[in-house]
Amino acid sequence: MLNRIFGYFSHDIGIDLGTANTLVYVKGKGILIREPSVVTIHKKTKEVLAVGNEAKKMLGKTPNNIIAVRPLRDGVISDFYVTEKMLSYFIGLVHEMPSRFPKIPRPRIVIGVPSGVTSVERKAVVDAARNAGARETFLLEEPMAAAIGAGLEISEPKGNMIVDLGGGTTEIAVISLGGVVISKSLRIAGDELDMEIVNYAKTKYNLLLGERTAEEIKINVGNVADVEKETENRAVFRGRDLRTGLPKAVEVSAYELREILRPPVYSVIETVKDALEETPAELISDIIKNGIVLAGGTSQLKGLDRLMMHELNVPVRVVDDPMTAVVKGCGKVLDDLDLLMKVKISL
Ligand SMILES: Nc1ncnc2c1ncn2[C@@H]1O[C@H](COP(=O)(O)OP(=O)(O)OP(=O)(O)O)[C@@H](O)[C@H]1O
Ligand SMILES: [Mg+2]
Missing domain, CATH: 3.30.420.40 (ATPase, nucleotide binding domain)
Structure with missing residues (x-):
């Protein structure tokens, strides 16, 4: 009552x-x-x-x-x-x-x-x-x-694979008949990408970069795409010179950023591979047909869907408005x- x-x-x-x-x-x-x-x-x-x-x-x-x-x-x-x-x-x-x-x-x-x-x-x-x-x-x-929000038919006897790449964690799951069949979670996601940029600036340029600045650079210029041609896009790292203590700015190419961001992204891809390997064969055929669905803010990293598709040989798509x-x-x-x-x- x-x-x-x-x-x-x-x-x-x-x-x-x-x-x-x-x-x-x-x-x-x-x-x-x-x-x-x-x-x-x-x-x-x-x-x-x-x-x-x-x-x-x-x-x-x-x-x-x-x-x-x-x-x-x-x-x-x-x-x-x-x-x-x-x-x-x-x-x-x-x-x-x-x-x-x-x-x-x-x-x-x-x-x-x-x-x-x-x-x-x-x-x-x-x-x-x-x-x-x-x-x-x-x-x-x-x-x-995320799977329900993405409109996947989770209650059907059908394999759905969802990868939610957030700020702190990446969650991988295969769902069928309303239950999670396989699930993996790793603590590598957006924050980790920001940290890689911060660490790189420190070791390569002796530059102290704020986390928020690193995040902005990742969102605006960051990419992991496998493109032949060097893009024009460049990022400016603005921070403090660790030797002099004075402000300093360094220009970094999109190519350099790609090299920074790829190792953690490959860790995610390897874990998705493990999940696929553990998935029962009947469900795999559904995943090959319908593809892997990406959600979460980090799924918007430029070139991520293409790189995953290339490495996993399965269709990959990002849901509409992945952060919601x-x-x-x-x-x-x-x-x-x-x-x-x-x-x-x-x-
Ligand atoms: N366009 C973009 N490109 C790359 N990364 C992005 C983009 N937009 C947002 N992000 C990143 O997405 C992350 C936030 O995503 P989201 O809001 O899904 O995470 P969260 O749900 O709060 O975290 P978690 O699920 O791990 O608890 C941040 O690391 C942010 O930098
Ligand atoms: Mg989340």
Whole structure:
């Protein structure tokens, strides 16, 4: 009864609690929040000063008494306190948005979590959601959520392969009959690519580059494509000279960036190969026919789909709007409780 009353007054929501970005889907309204998973807090009082976009702008630029925190690292909660603050901020935000009825923030929540998380980490997510006001919390494995969000026919007796390349983790899964048949997770994704650029700048040019600068370069000029002709595109690395301590800028070619980014990308491709090797033959034939589906922000790295296709000899396609696949999947199961019961992680 109480459940029904709360259900009437609160929005059911789906959350992709990502290492890089948090997205919130509200039933009947769509994706209302899409912000970086960053929180700035006061060092001494632990008071939250900013969340999301506003906080990300401060990353690496905060004065001594303020710290900008990314509470999730490698796809898991590394700072429980801050994760909870961030979740309650976003849940509160959703309920402040104008609506026909006054809303009490006690939503039913579906959250996507990486498939590799331990039961302790799962419990941490559920506790954070409960403390943030959730009346009921369900967890979905991220690749399952991404597959549902991508519109794959996951309930059919048919092999679907999804690779979700995010910020902290890459998740690989083969799904059939509503269940995960093969799953692999590796902690190499977008953050790792940024770190490779930072490390390269340090060793090759004695240049200290900020993580955000590295990310921008990766998104704008980064590529792993196998092109014959050297592209005109060049990147400027702006940072600090480690010997002199003074500002310094170095021009780097797209070719050089390709060489930096390829080794971690090849680690991902090797793991996809392992997953394919372990996949039952009947499901492989479906994957060859329908191709591998890529989701997550890092799936947009230039040339990635082509390189994978070339190395794996299987069609590869990136879903539309790949950064929203997981949250869309969480949203879809809110509308289909039978499906939710089938695919949720049992706690
Ligand atoms: N056009 C682009 N090219 C390459 N990388 C990109 C592009 N756009 C975003 N990214 C990268 O995608 C990553 C974020 O993706 P996404 O939002 O899917 O991650 P997440 O879901 O927060 O992380 P995780 O799933 O690992 O918890 C970041 O590392 C970002 O730099
Ligand atoms: Mg993700």
